[in-house]
Each structure stands twice: as C-alpha cells, then as structure tokens.
Amino acid sequence: MPRSDTPRAAIPSVDRVARLPDLAPALARHGRDLVIEAIRDELAALRGALSQGKGAVPDDTALAARVLARVAARAAPSLKPVFNLTGTVLHTNLGRAPLPDEAVAAMAAVAGAANLEYDLAAGRRGDRDSHVEDQLRRLTGAEAATVVNNNAAAVLLVLNSLALRKEVPVSRGELIEIGDSFRMPDLMARAGCRLREVGTTNRTHLKDYAEAIGPRAALLMKVHTSNYVVEGFTAAVGEAALAALAHEHGLPLVVDLGSGTLIDLAAYGLPRETTPRETLAAGADLVTFSGDKLLGGPQAGIIVGRRDLIKKIKRNPMRRALRIDKITLAALAAVLALYDDPARLPERLPTLRLLTRARADIRALAERIRPVLAERLQGTATVDVVDCESQIGSGALPADQLPSAGLAIRPPSGTGDAWLRKLAAAFRALPIPVIGRLSDGALILDLRCLDDDAEFTAQLDRLTPP
Ligand SMILES: *Cc1c(COP(=O)(O)O)cnc(C)c1O
Numbered sequence: 001m002p003r004s005d006t007p008r009a010a011i012p013s014v015d016r017v018a019r020l021p022d023l024a025p026a027l028a029r030h031g032r033d034l035v036i037e038a039i040r041d042e043l044a045a046l047r048g049a050l051s052q053g054k055g056a057v058p059d060d061t062a063l064a065a066r067v068l069a070r071v072a073a074r075a076a077p078s079l080k081p082v083f084n085l086t087g088t089v090l091h092t093n094l095g096r097a098p099l100p101d102e103a104v105a106a107m108a109a110v111a112g113a114a115n116l117e118y119d120l121a122a123g124r125r126g127d128r129d130s131h132v133e134d135q136l137r138r139l140t141g142a143e144a145a146t147v148v149n150n151n152a153a154a155v156l157l158v159l160n161s162l163a164l165r166k167e168v169p170v171s172r173g174e175l176i177e178i179g180d181s182f183r184m185p186d187l188m189a190r191a192g193c194r195l196r197e198v199g200t201t202n203r204t205h206l207k208d209y210a211e212a213i214g215p216r217a218a219l220l221m222k223v224h225t226s227n228y229v230v231e232g233f234t235a236a237v238g239e240a241a242l243a244a245l246a247h248e249h250g251l252p253l254v255v256d257l258g259s260g261t262l263i264d265l266a267a268y269g270l271p272r273e274t275t276p277r278e279t280l281a282a283g284a285d286l287v288t289f290s291g292d293k294l295l296g297g298p299q300a301g302i303i304v305g306r307r308d309l310i311k312k313i314k315r316n317p318m319r320r321a322l323r324i325d326k327i328t329l330a331a332l333a334a335v336l337a338l339y340d341d342p343a344r345l346p347e348r349l350p351t352l353r354l355l356t357r358a359r360a361d362i363r364a365l366a367e368r369i370r371p372v373l374a375e376r377l378q379g380t381a382t383v384d385v386v387d388c389e390s391q392i393g394s395g396a397l398p399a400d401q402l403p404s405a406g407l408a409i410r411p412p413s414g415t416g417d418a419w420l421r422k423l424a425a426a427f428r429a430l431p432i433p434v435i436g437r438l439s440d441g442a443l444i445l446d447l448r449c450l451d452d453d454a455e456f457t458a459q460l461d462r463l464t465p466p
Pocket residue numbers: 150151152153155178182223224225226227256257258259289290291300301394395
C-alpha cells in the first residue's frame with residue numbers, strides 16, 4: 001500500500017501541533033519542553049492506535065484538548081495527599097504519621113531564612129540540635145540528645161561513631177529486617193562494625209552475652225523486634241540486666257527502640273510500649289527511635305542518652321550527611337511541644353487521636369457514608385458497614401489490633417477479584433486517591449483515618465466503577 005494511503009501520513013508534525021493557538025497559554029505557563037513532551041506522547045499514542053486500525057486523526061481542536069490533558073497530568077505534582085483507608089495508621093508507604101496543624105504552621109514559618117545553626121544571643125554559629133534538645137531531655141530524662149534524618153540513620157551513626165572496626169554483640173532473636181532494605185546485619189556492615197551473633201533465634205541468655213564480649217567489643221546493643229513477635233519457648237535479656245553486664249565490662253548499652261513512644265500508651269487505652277525514658281532509667285546509655293512512628297511527628301531519627309557519647313556522635317563527619325533539615329526540625333519541635341500538655345494530646349496529636357478513636361465513632365461515620373457510596377455504585381456492587389481491625393503500623397505493636405469499622409464493597413456476583421482490583425484502581429485514580437485493602441472477596445475501606453467525610457464523598461461522583 002502506498003504510504004500516502006495510510007492514515008498515519010495524516011498525523012501532524014510536533015512543530016505544527018506546537019503552533020496550535022489553543023496550546024499557546026500552556027506553552028507560556030509550563031515552558032516548551034514539557035509541552036513538547038506531551039505532544040510527542042499524544043502523537044505516539046495516536047500512531048500506535050492507528051497502526052492497530054483504531055481511531056482516526058482528530059481535528060486540531062480535539063488534538064489540542066488531548067495534549068492539554070497530558071500537559072495537566074505532567075504538570076500536576078506527583079506527590080500528593082491520599083485517603084489512607086488501609087486500616088494501618090502509621091503506613092510507611094503512605095507517609096506515616098499525619099502532622100498536627102501546629103507542625104504545619106511551624107514548617108511554613110521557617111521556609112525562609114531561619115536561625116537553624118545560628119546562636120541569636122551570641123551572634124555566632126549555633127547548633128541545630130539546640131532547637132529540640134531541651135524538649136527531648138525533658139521528655140526522656142536524657143542528659144543530651146541529637147536528631148538526624150530518620151531512625152535508620154540514627155542507628156547507623158551510633159554504630160559508626162562508637163563501634164567502627166569493632167564488634168557489636170546482638171541477640172540472634174533481634175537481627176531484624178524492617179520493611180525495605182533495613183536489615184540490622186547489613187546496616188552494621190555498612191556502619192563498619194562486626195556483628196557478633198549471640199544466643200539463638202528464640203532464646204538468648206545473659207551468659208550468652210557475657211561469652212560474646214571479647215577484647216574488641218565496643219558496645220552491647222538491643223534492638224526492638226518491631227514487626228514480629230517470637231512466641232512460645234522464648235527468653236530474652238531485659239535492659240537492666242544487659243546494662244549491668246555492659247557496664248561491668250566498661251561498655252555502653254545502646255537500645256534501638258524503633259517506634260519509641262514518649263508517653264505511656266496504656267494511659268490512653270492502647271497497648272503498652274516501652275518508652276525511651278524507661279529504657280534510659282533501666283540503664284541504657286543511648287536510645288534511638290523514630291520521629292514519625294508513635295511519636296506522631298515528621299520523619300526523623302532521635303538519639304538520646306549520655307552526654308559524652310552524644311558528643312562523640314556529633315563529632316562524626318558522617319553526621320553531616322545524615323542531618324535533619326530545618327523544615328523537619330521545625331515540625332519536630334512543634335510536635336514535641338504538644339507533649340508538654342499530655343491531657344490535651346489525644347485531641348491535638350493526629351496520630352494519637354486516630355489510634356484512640358472508638359469503634360462506635362468510626363461506625364457512625366461509616367453509616368453516614370454508606371448510602372452515598374451505595375448510590376454511586378448502584379447496580380454494580382453492594383456496600384455494607386462492617387467491623388474490622390486496624391493496625392498501628394510501622395512495626396509498632398504488631399500483634400495488637402484496634403477495633404475499627406468501615407465499608408465493605410462486594411462485587412456483582414460472578415465477577416470476583418478482577419472486578420474488585422479494577423474498582424480499587426478507580427478509587428486510586430480519584431483526585432485525592434483512596435487507598436483501601438482487598439480482603440476476603442471485598443474491598444475494605446477502614447474509616448479510622450478518615451477525618452473529612454465531606455471531602456471524601458464530594459469526589460465520589462468522579463469515581464468510574466468498572
Ligand atoms: C522502624 C525502625 C527502624 C527504622 O526507622 P526509620 O525511622 O524508618 O528509619 C529501625 N529500628 C527499628 C527497631 C524500627 O522499628
């Protein structure tokens with residue numbers, strides 16, 4: 001067939017499309033490169049469709065409209081808010097702890113120049129830790145504190161500062177992997193220290209540690225087994241006994257608490273978790289924990305403990321590569337400040353508010369939303385209010401579940417999981433993507449973390465069920 005007879009020959013050139021008057025505002029606003037990319041994408045899609053005998057070359061107005069849709073998609077931020085209806089409150093893939101308004105305001109306030117490392121009283125260079133150190137000391141009873149980018153960085157920095165080219169005994173029951181690529185043995189190797197495995201997976205005794213302490217031992221380390229529990233015939237050595245043993249040998253005890261709540265969660269009806277204060281009081285010399293897990297703040301790694309050890313850590317040149325930025329630091333300080341008033345914490349700290357939310361309250365929300373969603377999915381699916389269980393997430397108290405409620409969407413009979421997966425994709429394609437969880441032949445939307453049902457229902461008319 002001669003080329004001129006194929007519809008592909010009618011595809012306009014990139015240059016010609018770029019000159020369409022409808023695209024002029026987009027060119028002015030987003031620049032030439034982005035618009036040209038969008039045109040190329042659209043023309044490639046068109047070419048593909050035509051080669052399969054599908055579609056036709058659109059007129060200029062329709063073509064410009066399609067290009068503009070691609071421009072809009074490319075120009076929109078990729079990182080955006082979502083509705084976390086997974087039932088996992090501190091969801092690592094969904095940004096963990098939601099920040100309080102106080103933290104949001106504090107971040108905006110320091111977006112310009114700020115006294116990040118500037119001592120205003122003395123008029124000379126200061127220390128970025130100074131903005132949170134007093135608060136952290138007060139909240140944990142520690143002598144000193146320093147903060148870095150996240151808890152993985154905190155552990156890396158502690159090990160590299162105190163145990164470079166030396167041995168660190170750790171119980172085999174605590175050689176954890178947490179989520180993506182945080183494996184204690186690998187991290188130790190990268191920190192430049194030698195892991196000395198102690199005891200067995202299920203049982204480790206004090207004498208196992210004692211035997212593992214050789215002349216090259218730098219410190220003893222205890223790691224919170226965040227995301228799993230060893231049950232049955234088990235034994236582990238508590239902080240106090242381990243601290244005593246470490247101190248007998250002139251070594252510090254470092255405890256990686258992982259989630260590290262600053263308060264007794266039992267006081268709020270939640271499962272108990274050891275606090276940094278208790279761990280230090282038991283004799284630990286350093287404690288590391290995350291800022292964005294149970295603490296409810298921004299991504300950060302917090303190291304508290306003995307002043308001389310913190311000083312050594314702060315002198316490590318690696319700290320520069322792991323340091324916290326001013327925006328995060330402002331958010332962290334604002335969140336820590338909320339802890340000064342524990343009585344009001346559940347209403348002011350979103351993480352605690354969501355974790356302590358009563359099932360009856362969540363159920364009432366589900367009852368309100370159900371008719372709206374059922375109407376939208378009419379004829380395609382059934383929507384029921386159901387009880388479900390939420391998790392804290394981020395490795396905190398993995399065995400504990402929180403009584404929750406939500407909506408279960410079940411597909412029309414005979415369509416099964418493929419239909420549900422398409423529906424889940426349609427929810428994710430909404431302007432504020434909705435992330436639920438597939439379970440037992442239903443798409444479950446756990447409403448524990450839904451604050452604004454108006455915002456949720458307002459976008460439902462844009463949902464296109466399969
Ligand atoms: C979560 C966790 C870490 C990693 O903390 P990030 O803040 O995610 O870097 C390290 N250790 C333990 C025990 C944890 O639970």
